[in-house]
Every structure is written in structure tokens, then in C-alpha cells.
Amino acid sequence: MTRWANDGALERRKAAHLGRCPLAESYIGDSAPNAGSAAEAAATRKVTKYTVLEKTHIFQPVAVENLGTMNASAYGFLAGLGRKILAISGDDHETSYLFQRISVLIQRFNATLLHESFTDENRSDD
Numbered sequence: 045m046t047r048w049a050n051d052g053a054l055e056r057r058k059a060a061h062l063g064r065c066p067l068a069e070s071y072i073g074d075s076a077p078n079a080g081s082a083a084e085a086a087a088t089r090k091v092t093k094y095t096v097l098e099k100t101h102i103f104q105p106v107a108v109e110n111l112g113t114m115n116a117s118a119y120g121f122l123a124g125l126g127r128k129i130l131a132i133s134g135d136d137h138e139t140s141y142l143f144q145r146i147s148v149l150i151q152r153f154n155a156t157l158l159h160e161s162f163t164d165e166n167r168s169d170d
Contacts, residue, residue, distance in 0.1 A: 080113040087115035110154055112147060122146070 086107035097103045106118040114122075126139025135141075 080109065080115065083107040083109045083113055083115040083118075087117065108146065108150060110150060110157075112150060114146075 084107070087105040090105035090107065091103065094103050094105075104117065104121045105115065106121070108114040108118070122142060123139060126142045129138040129142065130136065
């Protein structure tokens with residue numbers, strides 16, 4: 045939870061779901077013509093799943109496809125967060141750093157998925 049200094053008791057809660065693959069067969073029909081549709085679908089499912097939180101929190105789903113596209117509301121939320129960090133730190137690059145950190149998380153997640161996709165017979169423990 046993050047408490048914004050200028051918003052008093054406003055608390056934000058986010059659910060990050062990294063790794064939605066727009067290339068999976070279940071998403072390919074929507075993802076091919078519409079970049080980000082897998083992330084938007086994941087965000088919609090998260091909103092539905094966590095509806096009960098809306099009574100006590102402002103819920104912001106963050107869904108990122110494993111090729112880097114994220115849902116539109118998450119992009120706006122993170123850009124706003126970057127501006128708030130910039131206002132405190134004074135570093136004009138803070139928003140870029142925030143998105144770069146997310147990019148690194150996606151790369152690590154993809155590497156983990158790739159590593160776990162190998163079977164025990166094909167895995168080398170060198």
C-alpha cells in the first residue's frame with residue numbers, strides 16, 4: 045500500500061500480473077490486430093476478481109504482457125507515480141527508471157519461464 049502525502053488517507057493497492065503472453069493460442073486472435081489486448085483482458089479479470097476491495101481501497105490492476113505492453117490504466121498510474129517520484133527527487137529521469145525496472149522484471153520473468161520449460165533430461169546443471 046502506498047499513502048500519498050498530498051492525498052491524506054488515500055491508499056492505493058495494485059495487483060501486478062507479469063507475464064501475460066499475447067502469443068498464447070488463447071490470446072492470439074485478439075492480440076494480433078490489437079496490441080495490448082491480452083493485458084487489457086487480464087486487467088479486466090483482476091478488477092472482477094478484486095471487486096470487494098473497491099469498498100475500502102482504490103484498486104489499480106497492473107497487467108503486463110511478456111513482450112512489454114501493459115494495460116492503459118496501469119500505464120497512466122505508473123506515469124503518475126513517476127511524476128510524484130520526480131517531484132520529490134528532482135531527477136527528470138525517474139519515470140524512465142520506473143518503466144526500465146518493470147522491463148527488467150519482465151526479462152527476468154521470461155528467463156525464469158524459459159529455464160523452467162526445460163525437462164529434467166534436457167537440463168544441464170553446469
